[in-house]
Amino acid sequence: MKLEVRELRKSYGAFAALRGVSFEVRSGERVAMIGPNGAGKSTCFNVVNGQLRPDAGTVRLDDIDVSGRAPRHLARLGIGRTFQTAETFASMSVRENVQLALLSHRGRCGSLVANARCAFVAEAQALLERVGLAAQADRASASLAYADLKRLELALALAGEPKLLLMDEPTAGMAPQERSELMRLVVELAERDSTAVLFTEHDMDVVFGFATRVLVLHAGALIASGTPEAVRADPRVREVYLGSA
Amino acid sequence: MSASAVLLQFLNGLAGASSLFLLASGLSLIFGVTRVVNFAHGSLYMLGMYLAVFLAPRIGFWPALPVTALALAFVGAAAELVVLRRLRHAPELLQLLATFALVLLARDFALWTWGPEDMLGPRPPGLSGAFEVGNGRFPEYDAFLCLLGPSVFVALTLVLRRTRWGVLVRAATEDREMTGALGVNERWLFTGVFAVGAALAGLGGATAIPREPASLGVDLAAIADAFVVVVVGGLGSIPGAFLAALVVGEVKAFCIALGLERLVLGVEFIVMAIVLVGRPWGLLGRPPARAVPRRMDDAGFALDGRERLLASVAAALLLLAPLVASEYSMVLLTEIAVLALFAASLHLLLGPGGMVSFGHAAYFGIGAYAAGILLLKEGWPAWAALAAAPAASFAAAMIAGALCARLSDVYLAMLTLALAQIAWSIAYQWDSLTGGSNGLIGLWPKGALADVHAYYSAALALAGGAILFIWRAVGSPFGFALRASRDSQARAETVGIDVRATQWIAFSAAGLFAGLAGGLYAFSKGSISPESLDVTRSVDGLVMVLLGGVQSLLGPPVGAALLTWLQDMLAREVPYWRAAIGATVLALVLLLPQGVAGLVGRRPQ
Numbered sequence: 090m091k092l093e094v095r096e097l098r099k100s101y102g103a104f105a106a107l108r109g110v111s112f113e114v115r116s117g118e119r120v121a122m123i124g125p126n127g128a129g130k131s132t133c134f135n136v137v138n139g140q141l142r143p144d145a146g147t148v149r150l151d152d153i154d155v156s157g158r159a160p161r162h163l164a165r166l167g168i169g170r171t172f173q174t175a176e177t178f179a180s181m182s183v184r185e186n187v188q189l190a191l192l193s194h195r196g197r198c199g200s201l202v203a204n205a206r207c208a209f210v211a212e213a214q215a216l217l218e219r220v221g222l223a224a225q226a227d228r229a230s231a232s233l234a235y236a237d238l239k240r241l242e243l244a245l246a247l248a249g250e251p252k253l254l255l256m257d258e259p260t261a262g263m264a265p266q267e268r269s270e271l272m273r274l275v276v277e278l279a280e281r282d283s284t285a286v287l288f289t290e291h292d293m294d295v296v297f298g299f300a301t302r303v304l305v306l307h308a309g310a311l312i313a314s315g316t317p318e319a320v321r322a323d324p325r326v327r328e329v330y331l332g333s334a
Numbered sequence: 335m336s337a338s339a340v341l342l343q344f345l346n347g348l349a350g351a352s353s354l355f356l357l358a359s360g361l362s363l364i365f366g367v368t369r370v371v372n373f374a375h376g377s378l379y380m381l382g383m384y385l386a387v388f389l390a391p392r393i394g395f396w397p398a399l400p401v402t403a404l405a406l407a408f409v410g411a412a413a414e415l416v417v418l419r420r421l422r423h424a425p426e427l428l429q430l431l432a433t434f435a436l437v438l439l440a441r442d443f444a445l446w447t448w449g450p451e452d453m454l455g456p457r458p459p460g461l462s463g464a465f466e467v468g469n470g471r472f473p474e475y476d477a478f479l480c481l482l483g484p485s486v487f488v489a490l491t492l493v494l495r496r497t498r499w500g501v502l503v504r505a506a507t508e509d510r511e512m513t514g515a516l517g518v519n520e521r522w523l524f525t526g527v528f529a530v531g532a533a534l535a536g537l538g539g540a541t542a543i544p545r546e547p548a549s550l551g552v553d554l555a556a557i558a559d560a561f562v563v564v565v566v567g568g569l570g571s572i573p574g575a576f577l578a579a580l581v582v583g584e585v586k587a588f589c590i591a592l593g594l595e596r597l598v599l600g601v602e603f604i605v606m607a608i609v610l611v612g613r614p615w616g617l618l619g620r621p622p623a624r625a626v627p628r629r630m631d632d633a634g635f636a637l638d639g640r641e642r643l644l645a646s647v648a649a650a651l652l653l654l655a656p657l658v659a660s661e662y663s664m665v666l667l668t669e670i671a672v673l674a675l676f677a678a679s680l681h682l683l684l685g686p687g688g689m690v691s692f693g694h695a696a697y698f699g700i701g702a703y704a705a706g707i708l709l710l711k712e713g714w715p716a717w718a719a720l721a722a723a724p725a726a727s728f729a730a731a732m733i734a735g736a737l738c739a740r741l742s743d744v745y746l747a748m749l750t751l752a753l754a755q756i757a758w759s760i761a762y763q764w765d766s767l768t769g770g771s772n773g774l775i776g777l778w779p780k781g782a783l784a785d786v787h788a789y790y791s792a793a794l795a796l797a798g799g800a801i802l803f804i805w806r807a808v809g810s811p812f813g814f815a816l817r818a819s820r821d822s823q824a825r826a827e828t829v830g831i832d833v834r835a836t837q838w839i840a841f842s843a844a845g846l847f848a849g850l851a852g853g854l855y856a857f858s859k860g861s862i863s864p865e866s867l868d869v870t871r872s873v874d875g876l877v878m879v880l881l882g883g884v885q886s887l888l889g890p891p892v893g894a895a896l897l898t899w900l901q902d903m904l905a906r907e908v909p910y911w912r913a914a915i916g917a918t919v920l921a922l923v924l925l926l927p928q929g930v931a932g933l934v935g936r937r938p939q
Contacts, residue, residue, distance in 0.1 A: 161833075178818045193831050198811045201806070201812050204809055
């Protein structure tokens with residue numbers, strides 16, 4: 090799998106949020122995208138996940154141009170995602186959430202007479218086990234603790250067996266202990282299937298603890314890309330984050 | 335048309351626009367601040383008309399205008415204090431139902447106080463003459479109206495811009511949560527807004543009496559007009575309401591001038607449909623500050639053991655009913671079965687779909703007319719005409735759904751209402767095809783279905799089968815995808831669901847089943863009239879669903895049975911049956927917000 094982002098540009102009126110950003114993500118990598126507020130992370134991320142259409146530039150997934158495609162098309166091409174605030178189906182139980190995701194990913198949502206509650210029971214249970222929610226399968230998802238909701242969201246994303254997982258601020262709103270637990274789970278799951286992970290994150294412990302590579306955006310341009318150690322030592326990155334003094 | 339004729343029509347349009355603005359500005363103000371869609375706003379207008387007609391001979395026409403407005407302010411404040419304040423945190427739909435109960439109460443209050451006859455208002459003293467405009471005449475009183483609307487607009491704008499109260503109203507309209515968080519006392523703000531809104535509606539009604547008589551049907555006609563103006567202008571925007579009133583008033587006036595009288599009944603809804611498709615938030619409206627999640631504690635819409643037992647017992651009793659029931663009860667039970675299907679089809683939209691429709695009766699009526707016309711005019715056999723009913727409604731719902739699927743909440747409700755009103759005005763005016771206001775009669779099926787008992791069994795089988803299918807579909811993968819689209823559109827898309835297509839299919843399917851119900855209804859009554867698709871029937875459907883309980887599959891059919899039985903019994907036994915139903919609904923909403931089915935079903939977690 091290869092995600093290839095080429096020369097992305099996006100402006101809001103006179104403000105250029107992205108000024109030609111290019112990078113690649115390959116199977117097995119966990120890439121963190123960081124940068125100060127206003128650097129263009131969110132814009133870049135939302136172009137990749139299909140929420141925004143770029144003014145120029147391309148996003149290619151395994152040589153298929155996917156720029157500007159709707160999120161549901163990206164899902165079918167193997168891009169999973171999680172949201173900054175966990176989005177799940179609040180009226181359904183934990184198991185039903187995963188059952189629905191499996192039904193949808195396998196193109197079975199056209200059926201009007203099958204019983205959805207009997208579909209993919211074993212597979213849903215297996216997925217819930219992988220994210221550590223098996224014991225809560227029958228609970229209403231709306232009653233889950235936030236950290237568990239994040240795990241459920243991860244299960245929903247994994248139901249599509251994604252080649253690439255996009256995570257927008259995966260640990261936002263979580264306690265430090267929960268953060269590393271969730272990220273350890275992500276690493277474990279991603280390594281098993283060599284899924285690529287691209288995530289944005291504010292928490293530098295998470296970034297430097299779990300990314301295999303770090304991209305640094307500043308003022309709409311990519312100013313550094315490399316291993317966490319290399320980026321940490323990069324003078325331009327230090328300048329952006331710490332000021333020139 | 336000569337220049338002076340154009341001027342005359344323009345002035346006519348202006349006078350109409352002024353009345354529309356008085357009516358609609360209050361509704362917009364109330365919605366903007368409280369987010370309550372006040373269905374009773376037209377009733378306030380109607381009460382204003384009656385009160386002014388009553389007061390004018392006693393205290394004089396001109397003093398009657400401010401006194402009426404003041405009286406209505408108290409009525410509005412009382413409605414807020416007694417009913418709506420208790421429902422502040424209830425779901426929107428319950429608030430809507432409560433305001434509809436107020437419509438019924440107001441209607442019967444007027445009937446009880448002033449009787450069923452239309453009441454003509456006096457000529458306005460001092461302004462009973464007319465100006466010459468070219469070859470035409472323009473009444474002096476209409477000139478007064480032309481000035482009144484803009485004056486009220488300016489006064490209202492000044493109050494909103496210059497007074498502390500106005501600042502709070504504007505702040506709450508922009509962002510209610512933030513205003514609440516800043517410590518503004520919302521309770522009195524809400525009461526005040528209701529009082530002012532009601533006073534404007536009362537003034538609108540009072541100033542209308544020299545032009546049209548006070549009558550009982552004015553309430554729903556007025557609310558439909560007001561909805562159109564508010565939605566076209568943008569919810570909560572007073573300048574928007576002013577602009578929209580102008581557009582609608584002028585369009586109507588020129589329809590009459592150009593000899594297109596037939597268009598007048600429907601043209602404002604056509605304007606609204608065009609505006610909503612092009613500008614989903616109205617001419618001067620803005621997208622809501624934050625998306626409101628439409629989640630619902632629906633417990634998965636699965637029937638539990640007790641509900642299954644209850645449904646089975648009811649089904650068994652209904653199947654055995656022909657053995658013992660009288661012909662009269664057979665007719666009533668047929669109606670219940672048919673309307674249960676109508677309610678279940680609406681519930682598919684409201685509950686699992688999360689889409690509120692104010693115009694679901696359109697598909698019921700289209701099915702009924704399709705069946706009736708094919709039987710009567712084309713000589714189709716009853717079974718074939720019956721099969722064509724859902725097909726016709728399905729086609730109509732597909733078209734409507736394509737327009738509606740991208741709208742949300744209140745705008746969706748309003749566009750469905752607009753489309754239903756267009757369907758109604760076609761049925762009402764296309765004499766050669768639909769029989770116009772009289773409708774079609776003599777729609778009795780021949781042969782095996784001619785017997786009342788046989789027809790009941792057929793209707794029960796079809797309606798029951800369709801209800802079971804809907805229930806099954808709600809628990810199917812498609813039903814899950816539909817609920818998922820309601821719960822979280824963004825998440826649904828990222829697991830690969832086409833949210834718009836899913837909602838569109840559900841909308842069309844709901845239309846299809848409503849059409850089947852309509853076809854069955856036409857042949858059970860032997861006649862069909864425009865009433866079968868007017869706004870009252872749409873609201874009846876909402877009342878059924880909410881009365882039974884929107885959170886349970888069993889609720890809507892139970893609500894249909896209850897309301898139909900109540901209407902039948904009360905209409906025979908009680909002179910003021912509307913008020914009785916209104917009071918019942920109000921009591922249920924305030925005391926039993928889960929609906930009647932909440933009594934037997936599980937409690938939401």
